[in-house]
Amino acid sequence: MSRVWFVVGVLGVALLVLVGCEPAEPVANVESGAKKVAVFEGGEVTLSEVQEFAEQSGLGELSPGSPQYEAAIAQIMPQLIQIEIAKAYARENGITVSEGEVNQEIETIKDQIAQQAQAQGQDLGREEAFEQALQQAGITEGELRDQIRENLPIQKVQERVAGDAEPSQEEVQTFYDENKDLQFTTPEQRCARHILFNKDQKEKAEEVKGQLQDGADFAKLAKEYSQDPQSAENGGDLGCLGKGETVENFEKAVFGSEEGEIVGPVETEFGYHLIEVTQINAKQTQSLEEVEPQIREQLSSDMQAQEFSTWIQEQEKKRDVKYLPGYKPPEQ
Numbered sequence: 001m002s003r004v005w006f007v008v009g010v011l012g013v014a015l016l017v018l019v020g021c022e023p024a025e026p027v028a029n030v031e032s033g034a035k036k037v038a039v040f041e042g043g044e045v046t047l048s049e050v051q052e053f054a055e056q057s058g059l060g061e062l063s064p065g066s067p068q069y070e071a072a073i074a075q076i077m078p079q080l081i082q083i084e085i086a087k088a089y090a091r092e093n094g095i096t097v098s099e100g101e102v103n104q105e106i107e108t109i110k111d112q113i114a115q116q117a118q119a120q121g122q123d124l125g126r127e128e129a130f131e132q133a134l135q136q137a138g139i140t141e142g143e144l145r146d147q148i149r150e151n152l153p154i155q156k157v158q159e160r161v162a163g164d165a166e167p168s169q170e171e172v173q174t175f176y177d178e179n180k181d182l183q184f185t186t187p188e189q190r191c192a193r194h195i196l197f198n199k200d201q202k203e204k205a206e207e208v209k210g211q212l213q214d215g216a217d218f219a220k221l222a223k224e225y226s227q228d229p230q231s232a233e234n235g236g237d238l239g240c241l242g243k244g245e246t247v248e249n250f251e252k253a254v255f256g257s258e259e260g261e262i263v264g265p266v267e268t269e270f271g272y273h274l275i276e277v278t279q280i281n282a283k284q285t286q287s288l289e290e291v292e293p294q295i296r297e298q299l300s301s302d303m304q305a306q307e308f309s310t311w312i313q314e315q316e317k318k319r320d321v322k323y324l325p326g327y328k329p330p331e332q
Contacts, residue, residue: 095160195208209262
């Protein structure tokens with residue numbers, strides 16, 4: 001778990017310890033990380049903040065003139081300006097964070113980390129998983145609390161500015177109709193097992209097929225005869241397959257047979273297969289009723305992000321953002 005995910009993923013904003021000062025023209029003090037690379041009414045961005053953000057974003061230390069420098073600045077500066085403007089707005093409007101809210105955020109982080117550890121099969125207690133994540137992120141709980149305390153106001157600003165943006169029922173329906181097949185439909189799958197014979201064993205395959213049709217145990221014969229060692233150990237089981245997941249002749253046989261039917265020998269580039277479809281999972285499409293909460297959450301998030309972005313652009317003009325040469329991002 002990276003430090004960026006650990007912090008940004010939870011709060012929804014980049015968590016940096018940024019200090020606001022009185023507005024002034026950018027000052028080129030190359031020797032100091034306090035050099036102002038951008039200023040605006042109510043705040044500023046310093047070189048040290050740019051470097052810290054670059055390191056936390058995995059971009060490493062920036063060197064003016066390097067091939068990566070301009071691209072990094074173009075990526076970093078808009079985000080830092082967004083953070084600093086939101087912080088300035090929070091200060092100006094008395095938006096603060098209580099210790100109770102910090103504690104609640106810590107508990108939420110612990111829950112998320114514990115769930116992630118469990119999903120990854122790690123046998124860790126909630127507190128143990130949290131401590132391990134802190135170590136991997138290279139951060140102490142105290143530092144994390146400081147970051148939360150410093151940056152939760154940004155989240156509150158986002159909620160104040162754009163938190164009421166919600167999709168209409170028509171927009172939800174349109175999204176469902178346009179994405180039903182891609183996001184909300186599980187294609188038909190066929191669960192199958194096979195016995196693979198070499199290319200010179202067609203007659204043997206026919207012989208074993210006769211045994212299967214007479215009631216012989218498929219799994220036992222797969223372990224005895226199959227030239228596919230991996231599936232042979234599991235009685236020939238291949239799991240469940242969708243279309244496009246196997247070679248053409250094999251797929252035609254699997255999707256063209258009935259459940260429990262023994263088909264083959266089917267020739268492929270691997271040899272001859274005897275195949276049995278053990279289960280058919282029909283194509284399933286979730287109803288709008290089932291997925292509406294998910295769609296509303298996704299659309300609301302997108303709409304709120306867009307509304308906040310528009311607000312930031314308006315604030316940039318209103319606050320008259322000025323950049324030191326070399327730090328102004330390209331026009332969006």
